[in-house]
Amino acid sequence: MVIKRFSQFFGALTEEDIPVGLSEKYPIWKKNKTTLWYYPASQKKFKEPIFLIYSIVNKAYILDLAPSISLIESFTNAGYDTYLIDFGIPGFEDRDTSIDDYIIKYIDKGYQRALRHAGTDEMTVIGFCLGGTIAAVFAAVTKEKIKNLILAVSPIDFSSFPMYDKWLTALRNGEIEMEEFTDAISMVPPDFIKYGTRMIAAPVSYSHYLALLHRVGDPKYREKWLRMNKWTLDHIPLPGKAFKQLMNDYIRDNKIVEGGLEINGEPVDFKNITCNLLVFSTKYDPLVPSTLCEPIMDVVGSEDKTFVLFEGGHASLVANKNMPYPMEEWLYNHCIEIDGADSH
Numbered sequence: 109m110v111i112k113r114f115s116q117f118f119g120a121l122t123e124e125d126i127p128v129g130l131s132e133k134y135p136i137w138k139k140n141k142t143t144l145w146y147y148p149a150s151q152k153k154f155k156e157p158i159f160l161i162y163s164i165v166n167k168a169y170i171l172d173l174a175p176s177i178s179l180i181e182s183f184t185n186a187g188y189d190t191y192l193i194d195f196g197i198p199g200f201e202d203r204d205t206s207i208d209d210y211i212i213k214y215i216d217k218g219y220q221r222a223l224r225h226a227g228t229d230e231m232t233v234i235g236f237c238l239g240g241t242i243a244a245v246f247a248a249v250t251k252e253k254i255k256n257l258i259l260a261v262s263p264i265d266f267s268s269f270p271m272y273d274k275w276l277t278a279l280r281n282g283e284i285e286m287e288e289f290t291d292a293i294s295m296v297p298p299d300f301i302k303y304g305t306r307m308i309a310a311p312v313s314y315s316h317y318l319a320l321l322h323r324v325g326d327p328k329y330r331e332k333w334l335r336m337n338k339w340t341l342d343h344i345p346l347p348g349k350a351f352k353q354l355m356n357d358y359i360r361d362n363k364i365v366e367g368g369l370e371i372n373g374e375p376v377d378f379k380n381i382t383c384n385l386l387v388f389s390t391k392y393d394p395l396v397p398s399t400l401c402e403p404i405m406d407v408v409g410s411e412d413k414t415f416v417l418f419e420g421g422h423a424s425l426v427a428n429k430n431m432p433y434p435m436e437e438w439l440y441n442h443c444i445e446i447d448g449a450d451s452h
Contacts, residue, residue: 141196153187265403
């Protein structure tokens with residue numbers, strides 16, 4: 109029995125690449141490496157589509173791992189047309205791409221294209237992890253209408269970063285200089301991001317191997333594990349200019365909370381965010397603890413705003429067949445149901 113289990117375990121580790129991102133989708137806009145994907149609702153029930161923004165250091169297929177373990181599928185099955193801005197994989201030629209570029213050239217333009225495609229004047233914007241950080245800035249500077257903004261495990265306040273407290277202090281004291289490092293390499297390689305993430309999450313980042321060993325005989329668990337593991341190892345490079353901005357403006361100077369953030373030379377006022385706001389965090393997330401997420405509630409101008417703390421970890425909100433509760437109820441109560449659509 110033990111020999112069989114270990115044989116299955118090592119077989120899983122050496123299994124050929126498993127397909128991901130299988131939901132029906134269509135590219136409707138492309139700029140440089142960025143693609144705007146459209147996922148049609150199974151049966152459209154709501155006026156406002158969903159516009160998804162994922163992190164710029166991870167591949168977005170975590171939102172669509174496979175049938176029955178796809179957050180995107182849960183949106184389309186619930187009756188929402190869904191759009192995803194996929195930044196692709198930047199190359200050396202993109203080394204001067206800034207956070208400003210991501211927001212203005214790609215997210216804002218992609219959002220405008222999605223609005224035209226959908227034939228509507230506002231959408232629900234959902235940002236995940238670092239994509240949620242950028243989504244909050246986008247919501248504060250865009251001239252387009254946003255009906256609802258949902259931020260999931262998105263770092264906002266970097267005044268205290270428990271797992272990197274000594275490193276953060278050194279950065280703020282000028283003992284660490286990022287400019288020479290990033291100027292020398294131009295692009296931050298995927299392994300730099302992968303191992304930095306694992307340093308924060310250890311030993312959690314290795315405990316999933318024990319979970320696989322324990323449940324390797326369960327085909328459904330094994331299949332989900334393989335897809336999740338593929339994603340955790342599949343980071344992408346980050347342009348050096350964007351990395352410097354993240355390190356200096358967002359982490360070191362904490363400008364979202366402390367003030368002084370600019371996009372294309374214009375000051376960012378988060379009081380401009382007046383749409384309905386839902387913020388998610390989880391109790392057991394070493395990467396983005398809730399103390400980094402909740403302060404967005406104090407800087408926005410929204411009157412309708414809700415903060416929810418979930419059980420679970422960093423990826424538990426997205427790698428499921430259903431929308432996390434109460435996201436489904438919140439969306440239903442904040443979107444307009446099309447006349448004649450099936451009742452909730």
